[in-house]
Amino acid sequence: MAIKDYLRERFFPHMWCPGCGHGTILNSLLRAIEDLGLSKSNIVMTSGIGCSARISGYVDFHSLHTLHGRALAFATGVKLSKPELTVIVPMGDGDALAIGGNHFIHAARRNIDITAIVMNNRIYGMTGGQFSPLSGPGKKATTAPYMTIDNEFDVVELAKAAGATFVARSTAYHCQEATGYLKQAILHKGFSVVEILSQCPTHYGRKNKEGDAAAMLEIQRDTTARIGSKALDENPGLIPRGIFVDIEKPEYCEEYGKIIERATKRKAS
Amino acid sequence: MSEKLMFVQGNEACVQGALYAGVDFFAGYPITPSTEIAELLAAKLPEKGGKFIQMEDEIASMCAIIGASLTGHKVMTATSGPGFSLKQEAIGYACMAEIPCVIVDVQRGGPSTGNPTHVSQGDINQARWGTHGDHGIIALTASNHQDVFRITVDAFNLAETYRTPVVLLFDEVIGHMRERLVVPEPGALPIVDRLRTSVPKDVDYHPYLPREDGRLPMSDFGGHHRYNVTGLFHDMWGFPSNNPSVVQELLRHLVDKIDTNVDVITRYKEHYLDDAEYILVSYGSSARSAIHLAKNRRQKGERLGVLELQSIWPFPAELVRARCADAKAVVVVEMNMGQVLTQVKAAVDHPNRVFLANRIDGKLITPSDIKGLLRVIQGKGV
């Protein structure tokens, strides 16, 4: 199927700014789905609120555009009630880890078979450039005119600690690598997290003097390195990319299936 | 299978009603005094292949049931005051996206943490206006376990009929008191399933284009119609729109689909009402004391009757006006500072004849509490 067959062209043009990384991530995701040959009617995309969350409107899947921070809670209801569906949840950094942080760690803890994508541009774009829990200290934002003093989360470390059984990181610049990780994440049975660094040239880039979209993509290239690479060995200050966790653990819906078996047997006896 | 006799708490009567109506997905979070509903469904749902999940918080529970409703399931959550507050944003989402769901609020004293183990009826207005923005909502209640059972079945039927959240406003006394319950045979009470679209595969399905009767046939997630669901104002495709005429049309629809059906939705009971000179308007556990008093006073020849409301929202204003038209005085009996009183005063022809008999100290209002006030109104002194 051609990529455009996965899009709802009726709803274009999209609302993203020129140069926004989110469109590239959508591209990586659709290529992953195309490579896997998944049926469109078997996919539910659930998102929250923010620039990133609008992604769900543009794709020709069952799409559920929900409340700020709550996408994973809605997705949990979708998945547990119909486990045969493939559930994909793209989220922004504020959406996933500020207002939605509690749902994020608990979805990971349950190891429910959902693919969470954190499209991390380190800023609240839709509301005009406020700092997020992923901005980190020393950044400029409309709510940090004197620089941020808040420390940031490390999405990978947080997901690992919370119990996610597949954790990867890539960037909008490394779009083919991202496609590969997304494919593995979707195939993985359990809660998978793929963090993809994205760029918001309109707010983050302008406030922090990182230049235009092309310059910001170069920053993604130059400040990250594959785990196991020489570059990372020599410069541990770089942000590691790669697959950090890929383990098997009992999946939530399958475990619930066993509860149903036990309960129906008890009832029959 | 025949009918089943049980001796249960009100919370269990609610669970039995939900099972009878066909609930097959429940998400919840522990909170007094509603927790028994979650505990019972954790045991009973998997027995019939249904699903129970204890979520990380009240907000997540509300969100999870909305997700499960979209895959075609009958869904419910249960909570009390503080949890009901937390769920409000997602209840508004269900109003906007028109997702059938049932929310049980077993009321306790508020505001805030309030009086968790004691009775109150303080969430009446919150059930109506707890979430932001204009919207229609249905809220039902009951005063005994047989009615709790039946009204819970009604709640599911109305949620599926009007594609709306329905709130069941019970209270701590009803929730925890034990009483006889007869569960009717399957088929004895009507069960409504949601209308599903007949639009065939590969033909455009418009999820948000109301039929002439205002109803919108649904399509389950996972089926062959793929569409968008959002909490933003949206067009007939479910796609976000801020076009003024789309916004106005949708908001009107959300309000009108409930309010124009107030007569169909209204549930109530009359006790000794026919020739009543004095009328008590009450609901929930307060109505038990009102009915008890009316029965006693009738034996003494006093013409006292009770109008027991079982649907609070949309408020049955015309019913209240008509029934109270000839009364010398109307006393609203409730356990709050007069939340239904305000509605009754607005509904009747003579608001100056409407009085409040209330109790707000966490104790059940008694027949003698009501009798004292009634004597003063009647000019008999205490």
Ligand code: SF4
């Ligand atoms: S504001 Fe930033 S994140 Fe939002 S669309 Fe524009 S560039 Fe992308």
